Amino acid sequence: MLENFPFYLSLVIVIILLIMLANKLKIAYPVLLVIAGLLISFVQGVPVIHINPELIFIIFLPPLLYEAAWTISWKELWRWRRIIGSFAFVLVFLTATSVAVVAHAYIPGFTLALGFLLGGIVSPPDAVSANAILKFVKVPRRMSSILEGESLLNDASSLIIFQFAVIAVSTGEFVWYNAALNFVWMVIGGIGVGLLIGWIFMKAHRYLPTDVNMDIILTIVAPYVMYMVAEEVHSSGVLAVVSGGLFLSRKRHYFLNSSSRLRGVNFWESFVFLLNGWVFLLIGLDLREIVTGLGGVSLSSAIGYGLLVTLVLIVGRVLAAYGAVLVTLIARNVIAVADRNPGYRTPLVMGWTGMRGVVSLAAALSIPIYLEGGESFPRRNLILFITFVVILVTLLLQGLTLPYVIRKVQVPQYDDYLPEDEADHALVAGLSEHALKHLKSNYGDALNRHEILQEMARKWEDKSQFSDRLLMVEETKLIYLDILDQQRRWLLNKNNDSNFDEEIIRKHLRRIDIEEEKIRLL
Incomplete structure (x- = not known):
């Protein structure tokens, strides 16, 4: 581990440089990170990164889900709850079923249980990829809200399917009534654990003599505690993190002071930025090891299977988007939506936002290497390779063309708000x-x-x-920002004046920074 530390450190620099390049080219940074990881994996002498499958979920998922729960708008989540619910639960189940049936029919040696395992892995779209693209293209607020809400909840539903499929493959049996009871407990127990631990952390923030640094550390610890406690009682750790995160997000102004909120947001943006970069780079870096483990399956056949599954996912999501519109039109007097005739444009764009990414990779890598009896987990590397193909193709095909699709179809601008x-x-x-x-x-x-x-x-x-x-027009803002910059320079020069304590100068510099941020937000 320590001998590879310079390599890991260099990867962080690579991530930053690639994201800078992606912003310059105005393309989604996950696309460049995946391609870069793929190219780096074939460089001679590059160490192979091994991650314990049992630790994948614990390392990456809790903080990513927790941050998403904190940043999402509860108001928007509730407003579009029906369409979000249909995409996050109904569509995920239908997608997993479609993948299971196709994989069982066309991939040799794939049982239905393995098909559902693959379906649970690749069914949830990735919000990070979609948001990285949408920041370069203006879309209605409702569309980004639906995508954020869907990505937050579909992770839970898809991973529940994944966990049941792993059990079915490992034990060789699937008892439906036991599965139904377990499913109910996973949902209720996961939500209950998340809310309980969230309440405990809220009280800790509120009544313990914490400072800003302690508050931020507690926010780091909270998602991991929620996840591990829920998993310990055999409920859904993902639902625990999501529900606990949503609860604390709603209550943040009652137990965190303004300094903790401001500095906490800055920390979490940087932390999640790095985690997402690492995960997308890992997708490419893992390919070399995955290919060598395909066994008797040829590379061309494995690529074909991956493309077939990708086609099922893309077609299924587009059809589901139009199906949701059809249901809305039929039940327009029952379903309360702001726009009761969305037309064909919005569903097309929603259907084309099905890029896969972080959660799919984490789920695939978390498949156990061996069964309980000591045998190798069947088709593990093939599932990993298919997942890689799905992620790569959806990022390249849909990720690179989504801005063009949005501009071409001219999504209407809805008047949901002032x-x-x-x-x-x-x-x-x-x-x-x-x-x-x-x-x-x-x-x-x-x-x-x-x-x-x-x-x-x-x-x-x-x-x-x-x-x-x-x-404040743009010209006025530029003038004011220039004045603030001159004030900053004047203060920095005062560091050479022995009459002034540098800490006082820093305090005034922070005030100028805050004022500058206020102006940039106008």
């Missing part, structure tokens, strides 16, 4: 009016005595009038 500038005006005016009313009602005497409070009141009065002065 326009951004109008909403900004309304919120600023409302906040100012509310603050002014509270100040005058509760601190009238202090207002008459303190000039600083009078100055605040005048500013709030100006803003509450909803004037056009609240608009």
Whole structure:
């Protein structure tokens, strides 16, 4: 491990450089990372990376799912719950079933249990890939919300299928009523464990004398505890992390102070950024070892099987997207949606966002190497190779063409919310009016005595009038940012002045950074 540390460190630099290149080329960074990993794996002398299959889920999944639960909009998740639920549960089951039937029929030696195992692995689309692409193309808010919600919940449903399939392959039997009871316990137990541990961590944040660093460390520990406790009681660790993460996300403003929230967001963005980069690079790096373990299956046949499964996934998702629209149109008086006639454009784009990635790779790599009796797990390397082909082809085919598809079909812009500038005006005016009313009602005497409070009141009065002065055009922003930069330079020069403590200078530099971030968000 230690002798390969320079190699691992160099991979981090490679990840950063490739993501910079992807942003420059305006393509999804998972595409470049997978290709780079594939090319690096064939370089002579590159060490082979071995990861214990039992640790894959524990290392990668809990923090990735937890961060997704924290960043998703609960409001949007609830608003589009029906379409999200149909994609995250019904579509995943139908996809896994389709893959199982096709694999059993066309891949020699594939039982239905192995087919469902493969189906559970490749059925969930990857939100990281979709979001990396959508940031270069403007799409309606509802579409990105549905994709985020689907990716959060379909991981749980697909991994439940995966776990049942592993048991069926390992034991050679599948008792449906036992499976039904286990499924109920996995769902209820997983959600219950997640909520309970989330509540415990919330109380720890709130009542223990923690500081910002301790708060961030607790947020790192929480998803791992949720996952491991749930798995220990044989329920769904994924559902535990998702439910616990959603619970804490909803309550964050009641137990975390502003410093913990600001610094926590910065930490988690960097942490998840690195984890995602590692996983996509691992997809390519693992290919060499996977190919050597194919056994009696030729490389061309394995590629053919992978392409066949990929075709089933792409066609199935597009058909399911239009099927969801059909159901909506039939039950338009029952299903409450903002747009009751979405047409053909939105379903086409939704159907084309089925890139596979992190969860599929983690699930495939977590397949045990040996059965309980000591025999090798059947078709393990073939399943890994098919998963790799599915990830690579969907990333290259759908990932590279998705921006073109979005521009070509011209997705309609829905009026689900107020326009951004109008909403900004309304919120600023409302906040100012509310603050002014509270100040005058509760601190009238202090207002008459303190000039600083009078100055605040005048500013709030100006803003509450909803004037056009609240608009900061691009030219004004650039001028203000330049002034802030000049202030920063002036402060840095003061480091050479022996009259000023550097810590005081740093405090003012942080204030300028915060002001700069505020302006960039306008």
